[in-house]
Amino acid sequence: MNITRENIDDLNAIVKVDIAKEDYSGKVEKILKDYRKNANIPGFRKGHVPMGMVKKQYGKAVLVDEVNKLLQDALNKYLTEEKLDVLGNPLPKEQENFDWDQENYSFEFELGLSPQFDVNLETKEPITHYKIVAGDEMIENQITHIRKQYGKLVSKDVVEEGDVVAGTFKNEEEGIENEISLPLENIDGKEQREKFLGAKVGDTITINTKGLFEDDHKFQDVLKVDHDKAHGLDIEVSFTISEINKQELAELDQELFDKLFGKDEVKSVEDLKEKIKEDAAKQFKQQSDQQLLNDVTEALIENNKFDLPKEFLQKWIQTVGEKPLTEEEAKEEYEKSEQGLRFQLIEGKLIRENNLEVKFEDLKAFATDRIKEQMAQFGQMNPSEKELDDIAARVLSNQDEVKRLSEQLMNEKLLDFYKENIKLEEKEVTYEDFVKEIYK
Template sequence: MNITRENIDELNAVVKVDIAKEDYEGKVDKILNDYRKNANIPGFRKGHVPMGMVKKQYGKAVLVDEVNKLLQEGLNKYLTEEKLDVLGNPIPKEQKDFDWDKDNYSFEFELGLAPEFEVNLDGLDKKVTKYNIVADEKMVNDQVEHLQKQYGKMKTKETAEEGDTVAGVFKNEEEGIENETSFELSKIKGKRNLNKFVGAKVGDTLSLKTKNLFEDDHDLINHLSVDHDRAHDLDVEVTFTINEINERELADLDQEFFDKLFGKDQVKSVTELKDKIKEDAAKQFQQQSDQQLMNDITEKLIEQTNFELPKEFLQKWIQTVGEKPLTDEEAVEEYEKSEKGLRYQLIEGKVVNDNELNVNFDDLKAFTSEKIKQQMAQFGQTDPSQKELDDIAARILSNQEEVKRLSEQLMNEKLLEFYKEKVKFEEKEVTYDEFVKAIYK
């Protein structure tokens, strides 16, 4: 077998694979001899079928199969040994006059080559903002009140006010609706609907329209007992008869309340409670801030790292890789959708390789064990043994899908820490509302 390469340009090449008769003849003859020994053909004893008959019946299929095996093995070995960084997969060139009855064969493949480029992290300086999100006083106070409501007691009332919970029955005989339910008035959409409830008393029957009744249309599924598809388009009159009105009294900010939230004597004052809420919020906000930072870095790297891609090759390759072939127009459209992602894959790969950020098994095992430990802590298991962690990690890492998922998470963390260390960001302290406005402006 002989393999040669012709470079068309920096991004495209053609590889020619020549396979001679001596490359495949021995393997083909061995397989045909095995067929002959085991063939059951009427009129011949087993093992005594004429080789000519075996070749006529099986020879072409065996030849094609063995040549294709040699071709794939040789091509893969060549790409590895030559250290060619190819995009997509080699595309076989069409040969109109190909003849399997010849002894020697030549095959040609088009290659798309990855471009050479450098990633300049210095160019990101002051172009990316690192948001430090803090919980402001209003957010902390709102969370305190939410927790007081959550752990407070229900008090029955005669007249409804905003924030109350009402229980009753929705009805519409023609639509077959009759369902007993309860809900907080905060779920009602719009002042017009809410005003029908405010001031209403136990025993009152309200007339309502289902369209835009709740903030979330999916609430109609539970409160009217209708199916999902019907809930989205439902626009009918219903009545709601109030059977009960309840107000949730706020729990007292005392030690019993603090212990219910965080465990005995972990928090001993309102100040400590607010500090704890701020601390927990900071952890949650950090994840959002980090994700946004990663998104912004990705966008900037794609924007400032310029290189050409073998566009025509990739469009041709995209036509062949799906379940069904794409038209030229469909392939162009698909390429345009995926080009940005491909560019970042190449940039990320360059950063990873140049800075030796690769994930090894020990890294992955330690990362998995830490994730397990965090999850166990959420369920009160704060001190698992190393053997427990190792056993669970081993089960998880025996699943290839989990290995892929966790490896991607770990690589993302390594990249983020690398960027935090190497790039000089413009840091900005913001409230959560300010963060949302800045991101979605």
């Protein structure tokens, strides 16, 4: 067997594999002899079928199969030994008048080679690293939410703004009859809310569903209608009041603080605001880091220009899926995936050159930390080392989980690398301003 390579240019090459009869004949003969021993052909005793008949019936199929196996093994070994960094897979070149009846064969493959480049981490302008914080409005809203959650309902006789009314929605024609407790503030529109004001227990109010709630999906819970019917629902419904309650907010005192955070962890409203701000910052960190990853990705692609074997990749895309694509479809697919491929090459080079690979001991420690966090959410603050090891072993025996955790850990390693090696500019913003700036 002989393998040679012709470099067309820096990104394309042709590999030629020559296979001689002596490369495959021994293996083919052995397989055919085994076939002969086990063949059941009418008129012949098992093991006594003439070899000529076995070759005639099975010879071509065995030959093709063994040559293809030999070809793939040789090609893979060659790419490994030559340390060729290829994109996609080798594409066999079509050969006119190919004849399996000959004894020696030649096969040619097109290769798309990965470009050679150095990653430039210098950017024209510093990349913004957002530090997302809870603004005063968000903090006050969270305090109000806490006070409502731990407050109590006080029974009333007459409905006023801010009350919670319990009752039954009805529409006989539509088959609607549903009991529900409804905060008046959830009703969208002043005119609709005013129909409830001044009403008493036992009163029945008739209202139209159009624009009753800001989101029509709310009707799925309030009226128990299906998803499709909820959209644009425009009917009249009656609401018979069975109970009126006023939401009495909980006092911001030490008893509430201890209930929320543990004894003496928070001692004042100012401490509470600071605690809410700290907790919010932890929650927002994931969004901040993801945005940094997005922005760094764009900057690295923009900052590192190199050529790709475009024509080869489009041909490869045509054949790689379950269903072959047309040239035009492959071209569209390539254009959609080109930026992702460029970043994949940049990221891969950074990982290799800076030893950022995920090792098993790192993955186990990472998985254990995630397990601790989840257990803490359910009140298990001090799990034993054996318990953690057992759970981690079960998690890491699942290949899907291993892949998911490995990707998360690699993202963390890359984030740390970017924060240390790319010029960043920290910008503190409230969550509301962050959303406006990113999704403007």
